[in-house]
Amino acid sequence: MALLEVDDLRTHFFTREGAVRAVDGISFSLDKGETVGIVGESGCGKSVTALSIMGLIPKPPARIVSGSIMFDGRDLTKLSERELEDVRGREIAMIFQDPMTSLNPTLKIGTQITEVLDRHFGMSKDQARRRAIELLEEVRIPRAAERLEDYPHRFSGGMRQRVMIAIALACNPKLLIADEPTTALDVTVQAQVLDLLEDLREEHDMALILITHDMGVVAEVADQVAVMYAGQIVEQAGGEELFDRPEHPYTEALLGALPELEGENVREGRLVAIPGRPPDLIDPPEACRFAARCPYAGPHDTCATVEPQLRELRPGHWVRSQHPASERTREPEAVPS
Amino acid sequence: MSAKPLLLEVGELRKEFHARSGFFVERISHTVKAVDGVSFSIAEGKTLGLVGESGSGKSTTGYCVLQLMKPTSGSVRFEGRELVGMGREEMRKLRSEMQIVFQDPYSSLNPRMTVGDIVGEPLLVHGVGLRKERGARVRELLDVVGFNPGFSNRYPHEFSGGQRQRIGVARALALNPKLIVCDEPVSALDVSIQAQILNLLKDLQRDFALAYLFISHDLSVVRAMSDDIAVMKDGKIVEAGPADVVYGSPKNEYTKALLASVPVPDPRRMRDRRTERRKLAHALTEG
Numbered sequence: 001m002a003l004l005e006v007d008d009l010r011t012h013f014f015t016r017e018g019a020v021r022a023v024d025g026i027s028f029s030l031d032k033g034e035t036v037g038i039v040g041e042s043g044c045g046k047s048v049t050a051l052s053i054m055g056l057i058p059k060p061p062a063r064i065v066s067g068s069i070m071f072d073g074r075d076l077t078k079l080s081e082r083e084l085e086d087v088r089g090r091e092i093a094m095i096f097q098d099p100m101t102s103l104n105p106t107l108k109i110g111t112q113i114t115e116v117l118d119r120h121f122g123m124s125k126d127q128a129r130r131r132a133i134e135l136l137e138e139v140r141i142p143r144a145a146e147r148l149e150d151y152p153h154r155f156s157g158g159m160r161q162r163v164m165i166a167i168a169l170a171c172n173p174k175l176l177i178a179d180e181p182t183t184a185l186d187v188t189v190q191a192q193v194l195d196l197l198e199d200l201r202e203e204h205d206m207a208l209i210l211i212t213h214d215m216g217v218v219a220e221v222a223d224q225v226a227v228m229y230a231g232q233i234v235e236q237a238g239g240e241e242l243f244d245r246p247e248h249p250y251t252e253a254l255l256g257a258l259p260e261l262e263g264e265n266v267r268e269g270r271l272v273a274i275p276g277r278p279p280d281l282i283d284p285p286e287a288c289r290f291a292a293r294c295p296y297a298g299p300h301d302t303c304a305t306v307e308p309q310l311r312e313l314r315p316g317h318w319v320r321s322q323h324p325a326s327e328r329t330r331e332p333e334a335v336p337s
Numbered sequence: 338m339s340a341k342p343l344l345l346e347v348g349e350l351r352k353e354f355h356a357r358s359g360f361f362v363e364r365i366s367h368t369v370k371a372v373d374g375v376s377f378s379i380a381e382g383k384t385l386g387l388v389g390e391s392g393s394g395k396s397t398t399g400y401c402v403l404q405l406m407k408p409t410s411g412s413v414r415f416e417g418r419e420l421v422g423m424g425r426e427e428m429r430k431l432r433s434e435m436q437i438v439f440q441d442p443y444s445s446l447n448p449r450m451t452v453g454d455i456v457g458e459p460l461l462v463h464g465v466g467l468r469k470e471r472g473a474r475v476r477e478l479l480d481v482v483g484f485n486p487g488f489s490n491r492y493p494h495e496f497s498g499g500q501r502q503r504i505g506v507a508r509a510l511a512l513n514p515k516l517i518v519c520d521e522p523v524s525a526l527d528v529s530i531q532a533q534i535l536n537l538l539k540d541l542q543r544d545f546a547l548a549y550l551f552i553s554h555d556l557s558v559v560r561a562m563s564d565d566i567a568v569m570k571d572g573k574i575v576e577a578g579p580a581d582v583v584y585g586s587p588k589n590e591y592t593k594a595l596l597a598s599v600p601v602p603d604p605r606r607m608r609d610r611r612t613e614r615r616k617l618a619h620a621l622t623e624g
Contacts, residue, residue: 041527186390187554188621191598191614213527216600220607239604257532259561261599266561267580270536274529277497 002029002070003174003207004053009067011045011052014060018282022048022062024231028224032174035201035208037222037239039215039254043278044228046211050177053209054094055084072174090120093168095161097180102164103152109136109163110148116170135166139196158189165197172204179211194220215258219243227251230278230289233310237317247313247324249294250274288321296323341380344515344548345402350375350411352397371397372408373572377565381515382542384549386563386580388556390595394572395552399518402550403435404428415516433463433512440521442501446493452479452504453489459511478507482537499530506537510545518550523558535561556599560584568592590620 011023023045030036038046051057053069055076069076076087088094096102104112113135114128123131129148136144139162152160161181168176178197182190198221201208210221218225218239225242227235227250235248246252256272276293279285288294288303297303303322310320313327352372355365372394379385387395400406402413404420413420415431423431436459439445446455457475460466466474476486482503493501502522509517519538523531535558541547551562559566560580567577568589576589587593594617597610 041529187556188390188594188598190600192621194600195611195614214600215528215602219602219604220600222604243602243604254528255602257528258602259532259535259557261557261560261596261601262584267564269561270539271532271561273532273536275533277499 001073003032003034003072004030004209005068005070006049006053007068007070009049009052009069010065011048011057011062012065013062015282020281021231021284022281023052024281024284025067026226026228026231026233027067028226028233028236030175030207030209030224033201033205033207034224035210035222036224036226037210037212037218038226038228039212039218040228041213041254041278043281045231046228047179049228050094050179050209050211053177054088054092055079055081056088056094086120089116089173090171091173092175092177093171093173094177094179095164095168095181097183100152100157100160103160105152107151108148109150109152109155112163113148113167113170116167120171131170132166135170136163138169138200139163139166141166156189157185158193161185161193162196165193165200169200169204173206175207175209176201177209177211180213181210182217183212183214190217197221215254227254230284231281232289232320233318234290234320235318236310241314241317245317245325247317247319247326248290248321249296249323249325250290250321252325253295290321294321294323296328341382343378344381344416345379345550346412346414347378347398347402348376348412348414350398350401350413351409352394352401352406353409370572372401374411375569375572375574377567377574377577379516379548379550379565382546382548383565384542384551384563386559386566387550387552387569388554388559388566388595389569390554392571393569395554395569396520398569399437399520399550399552403432403437403518405437433459434514435516435518436509436512436514437518437520438502438505438509438522440524442493442498442505442525445505446501448493451490451492452484452496455493455504456489456507456511459508463512465512474511475507478510479504481510481541482507483533497530498526499533502526502534503537506534506541510541513545514547516548516550518552520552521554522551524553524555531558538562556584556595568595590617593617594620 007027009023009026013020013022026049040046052064064077110132113132117123117128117131132148133144141147141159141162182193185193212218222239225237225239226233229250235251246255253272253274259271260266274293279289286307287305288308291297291303301322308320308322310318312318313324350372351374354369354371356367357363358366375398377385389395401408408421453475456478457471460471460474475489479486479489484503523534553559563580566580566583567574570591576583576592587596597613597617
């Protein structure tokens with residue numbers, strides 16, 4: 001049985017202008033110890049998906065309007081706030097983009113780790129301190145015992161993210177959700193933190209949901225990749241399959257828009273830009289949400305009138321488009337960039 | 338190096354910041370060498386990419402080149418003329434030849450000015466043309482950067498990040514500069530929008546023979562834009578040369594570690610790259 005099973009989740013924000021359909025019918029599942037990468041650009045709903053799983057969406061204005069989130073046999077959307085508090089931190093932990101704002105600047109690092117151990121396990125002060133040192137050592141922070149006495153500002157960005165990971169690991173969660181965990185970090189530190197996450201995931205047999213805007217970061221860690229666009233999953237496949245044979249025009253465009261590090265003629269060439277912007281999620285079209293920017297949507301297609309469903313093109317490879325790469329018969333329309 | 342004449346020559350550039358302490362008697366408690374003896378040159382119509390991590394001194398270098406910050410020592414020659422120590426008035430005239438595009442299109446545009454006024458301001462300041470001519474020039478500039486000139490009476494907050502960055506580029510182009518310092522021009526943008534702006538910068542370079550000092554932390558972006566690349570660390574250039582050489586066969590251990598750290602969208606190569614990173618870990622320090 002899957003550890004986490006999200007089924008037709010819809011999280012909408014009810015604003016004065018109307019209901020913003022931030023997450024609009026997404027489904028995915030995750031086995032024990034597996035990694036899923038959710039990738040997409042700003043506003044695609046990837047973070048709201050994570051917050052919905054954690055029960056951390058701001059209510060109001062947001063509300064889960066339908067769908068279920070089965071975690072280890074329980075539907076998280078049906079739990080009371082009190083019950084959720086026991087799941088959060090204990091069984092599902094989360095780390096965020098900005099390690100500075102997610103640590104309390106007025107409390108020593110040691111206090112911030114031991115309070116988790118006290119809340120969920122009722123450990124004694126001494127026990128908790130010893131465990132905190134172990135945790136800092138596990139995330140490879142040198143001189144762990146001394147550094148428990150330091151405040152967050154004494155740590156660099158990368159070290160702060162390591163502290164956040166230590167806090168997340170404190171209860172040996174079954175699932176870790178990492179929301180843009182390395183976006184604020186320099187590239188060398190990012191690589192170190194990603195490598196650390198991967199090692200820890202293996203050692204603890206922990207499942208991981210990695211949320212990022214960076215196709216490269218997803219490729220580094222994910223077994224499964226879900227590409228999100230305008231509140232929906234538009235393509236989902238195994239990591240190697242997705243990067244070898246992308247099907248959705250949006251996925252292809254995202255990959256084409258990335259400048260290559262090692263390619264030839266990158267200086268002379270142009271990048272594949274996607275014209276326009278994602279649709280307004282207050283009143284999204286009852287159609288393919290990418291149609292307006294899609295180079296393959298022709299005037300005689302039903303792209304602009306019928307909403308495509310996710311379909312399985314190859315085993316495990318799902319696409320929401322009328323024009324996946326392997327079924328195309330014509331060249332893209334010339335679109336100005 | 339190319340045969341084109343050199344537009345910008347920077348020699349032994351240094352910028353130090355002094356941290357002061359004490360109340361009645363101020364004293365310098367320590368000195369930060371943000372830029373520590375940097376030399377490079379850019380030929381007409383070419384791009385030098387300056388790449389490095391945060392705190393490497395790359396942005397400070399850009400500001401010192403434009404004399405937006407006064408260098409502690411060193412020389413900056415633009416078309417053969419020394420800018421360091423140049424008089425105010427003379428420098429003001431030269432500014433029309435050197436412009437800058439900033440990272441954050443949200444904070445670098447005055448929210449109380451219309452798009453048209455923002456783009457036209459450099460023309461006004463430098464006393465170019467009559468009111469009517471300036472209006473025509475603004476429309477032309479907006480058109481060049483792919484921004485609908487019909488929106489020139491609107492305000493920056495009405496536009497997305499990519500559109501705002503187009504406004505910033507149009508403003509930088511207003512005075513027909515020869516050099517534009519691009520300071521992380523696409524770092525705040527989503528990847529699909531980033532590609533639009535990078536393509537725009539490429540087109541403008543070709544059409545107007547612009548030279549760029551292209552500053553970025555993103556190694557792939559720098560590669561896509563640059564003829565030559567200089568890698569900075571702790572205020573110094575650790576390696577420099579033609580883009581293909583620096584990226585294709587890096588000599589410096591830090592450059593190698595930097596390149597091995599870039600996430601590449603190819604899961605098959607992940608293991609190799611991870612092994613390589615472990616080998617190069619000694620070249621990096623984390624505080």
